Amino acid sequence: MAAKNLIVFDLDGVITGEDAYWDTAGLVSHELLYSPLYWHIDTRVAEYQPVTTAEESRQVSRAILPEAVIVRLKSRSVNSNWDTCYAGFCMYLIYLLSHLPDVTPLLPLRPSEPNWIANFRFHIDLLPKIPVLDERVFTALNDPVFEGYNGLALLERFNAYASKVLHTPIKDVFARYSPSWWFCERLFQEWYLGDKLYIEESGHVPVQTGKPGCIHFEQPLLPIPQLKETLEKLGQQGYTFGVATGRPREEALLPLERYGLLNYFDMQHVTTHAEVAQAEAISSKKGRSDSLVKPHPYQFLLAAHPGYLPDEDVQNQQPFIVVGDTPSDVNGGHAAGAIVVAVKTGARTAQALTLLEQSEPDFLIENVTKLPTLLETMDSLATIQKLQFTEREKAERLLRWWFANHMNLTTERVTLTPKAVSLNSFNGFYRTQGEEYFFKTHVEEQGILEEYYHAELLREAGYNIVRPIRTLHEQGQQMVIYPVVRWPVMFDLMRGVETSETGEVNRINAEMLIDAERRECKRLLAIYATTQQMSSAMEQAHAPIHQLFWHRLVGERYRQFYEGKNVPIPHKQETISFEKLLTYRWTINGMALPYTLGELVDRAKITLDPVHAGITIIGHGDAHFGNVFLEEKRDYLYFDPAFAGRHSLLLDVIKPLFHNVFATWMYFPYEIDRDMQI
CATH class of the missing domain: 3.30.200 (Phosphorylase Kinase; domain 1)
Incomplete structure (x- = not known):
């Protein structure tokens, strides 16, 4: 069972910065290109010297693997930084192979094996000049062989691309978890962790020593005091925090600990690459090769429901919130049944932001500090009421979350x-x-x-x-909450009679509805007669029905709907302000009223003031046809007694009377304007 009010955060692009990882990906390609241990395309450089500062790392890395290329890969769901690094490796390797006059001596391609690397280095050295390394390396992604492929499927398409440019079949060389992928992953870890941490984690000395570790250059995405304040506010609102990240576990926890943020997170709701890799290994033993990395929902579901197994049914589980920065977070979160909030901080180009918007997160905010205010708005039935007409699926996700939080349902x-x-x-x-x-x-x-x-x-x-x-x-x-009623609603039945062609069926339906109305009027008169009594002014004032009249007239409802608004004038390209409309006297059916609309509103505030003693009855208060079923084709069946109680008889009948007579005018004005001549 998920924790109540659980928020599952992605890290990179949301809380932690990705620059150190991106630097690492570029430095791996740089080492492969220039180290004598690997491809060594420039033999004039006899010894490879790893960069040692954050500034050098950024400069060298971006020159080899530009940020725009990384962002483009992210937009195509290549989210793991290992996979990003591997994509750069594939593009550079195939680009260099394409410059060789004959690749036959290098077949089959085994780019992770030392002997093959030495042979490749030998053939590169035979070229008359060093291949120019520029944007042409990355035009590979424009090739039609990649069209329509994203994520891990895109990585596997490097086999088809290599076959095309090398004019020879290349199979089963490029893929996640292939020998060349693990080769890149090892180099990536050497660069990211640095010599000391890499030895502690792997028990091996890096092949190329002298790497300081980009992890030490890592910075939070936002100032730490802002992040702490945000998490404090969310905690005060009752939220529990989890994590779903593609980082290895220690690489996820170490920065959070260093920033003083780790204690905010519930460790049973933290999932990293380690859990994904373990689940994939179990699936592989069962003969399945499914990838469980984002945008697959597995990681989010595991964070929300500790102990979750792939493909387990979680339909009737506690809903939760995902906060991410990429289309993969959005798609994976939605697939997990979560409400997804996307932050713009991970979208570092206009194209990336456009792709994030097109993935249709439920909400999009500038950065994570805006989350507490957004969640206050989300946790509102008023918000759901507004969204139901324009974004129904989002409204339904919010309501499912609201039910869980407020009704434990x-x-x-x-x-x-x-x-x-x-x-x-x-x-x-x-x-x-x-x-x-x-x-x-x-x-x-x-x-x-x-x-x-x-x-x-x-x-x-x-x-x-x-x-x-x-x-x-x-x-x-x-x-x-009600039991489900299958009887038709009177509003729909009456609307059907009003809009249907005249005929025998319509006549029978109309007579049925008229008979039902007669029966109900007789019953209402009997109820009014037996329940009428005198009520004091204070008793009257507490009747819920006044919410429909006086309180709306003197409160925010009136101001929200009318004040400051402009009213369109029918059949004219003009409007009139509501304030000006209040100054006019009205003529209805040829009868001139002695008061302006504004004066009528003021008189109504006095007349409808609930603090008046008077005769009252027990009534529904809001029994318009939208709140009435027709049971067994003959009897009214009322529901939603939100305004029921003891109140004025006149108030009890006036809203249903007005609503039932003028409902079509109120809610379908364009149809009236089209069909009726006045």
Whole structure:
């Protein structure tokens, strides 16, 4: 089971910088090219002297393996720094081989073996001049043989590319975990760790000594105080931190320890290359050769669910958040069922940023310090309500995460059902442990009044009500869970009658709905008669129904929807400000009203003030047709009693009356404008 509120961080490009790794990749190619122990393309240099400072490392490395080439490889899911280094090795080796008049003496290619390397060096020395090393080395990636291939599949395409440029079949030479890949990996570790750490880790002395270790040149991506402050804020918000990185374990933990950040992370949720390699080895013994590196979801799933095995079903597990900087992080995180936040700090070129955006992370932020504020926005039903219309899949991922965090509810699937009438709510279905349930929430961002779910009160009064099986009430976070109701909704039935062609079927449907309405009106009158009583001003003031009227009129809802807005004038390319609209008197059906719209609003604030004593009844409060099922083609079945209680009879009927009569005008204005002549 994943930790509650778990965030799984990639390291490079998010918390740690990648420059030291990129320097290492270039230095490996430089050593291969110029060391007498390897290819030694320039025999004028008798002895190879490794660079010793951070400045020298950066200068020499970037000259051999430019940053633009590394970024391009990253954009094609070559994410492991070993793989990046190996891609540079492949391009340089094939480029040099292509300059030889005849490669036959070097076949089959065995570029990791000392005897083959010596033979290759001999043939390079026979060339009349040293091959020019420039951008032509990297034009290999433009070749059609690489088109459509990414990640480890791209590395394997170097066999096809070598066959093409060398005019001879090359098979099974270039691939991850091939002998030449392990050869490069060893050189990479020599450069990255330096002599001392390499000997401690491997028990071997580097072939070429004198390497200081690029790990000692490594710097955090952002100032350490900013990173600490960010993790402190997230910890205060209740989050647990994990890691999913392609680094070897010690190389992941050592920088975090040096920066004073390691103690923030839960070690059972830290996964590195070591765990991936172990899982791949186990799969290999079973006859499977699947790669489990990113963008495969394995590493993220293992970080989230310690003990996870490849291909294990985790549909009904705790959702979590992934923070990464590459398309592989985004794709792998989504494949793991996570909400993915991408940071721009790892996208060091405009092209890399474009590719990151095209991978469609759920959220994109400048850097990791923006995460605490973003998570506050994400952990909001109001955010989900807004996203349901434009980015439904993202909204569903957020809601699944919200259910887990606020209701301790793990779900296999969440499906939102956006409706035009849902201006301040959303609903849908979720599935858990093989059962399906319906949910609905009301979103009032300001949370002025608490919302109550008085289904039992309505049932006792005589209403045919769907009784919720679970509710949650927090400030600004209300949720009610129902059993799934399969009956049709009255709003949809009425809409069908209104928009269908006239005919016998439509006539029968209309008569059925009219009969049902008559029956329900009779039942409502009986309920009103038996439940009416006098209520005090204070009792009235606490009725939830006032959230629909007075509180919206005097609170943020009115200001948010109207103040400062411009209203389009029909059939004209003009608008009028709402403030100006308030100054006009209105004429409706030929009758001139004595008050301006602004004066009517002010009068309504007084008239609708809930602190008035009066006769009250027990009512649903929001029984418009969007909240009514038709059961057995005859009886109304109410649900979502968010505003139910004891309140004014007039308020109980006015919203359903207005909503049911004018719903089409409110929610489908363009259809009305198209079909109706006024």
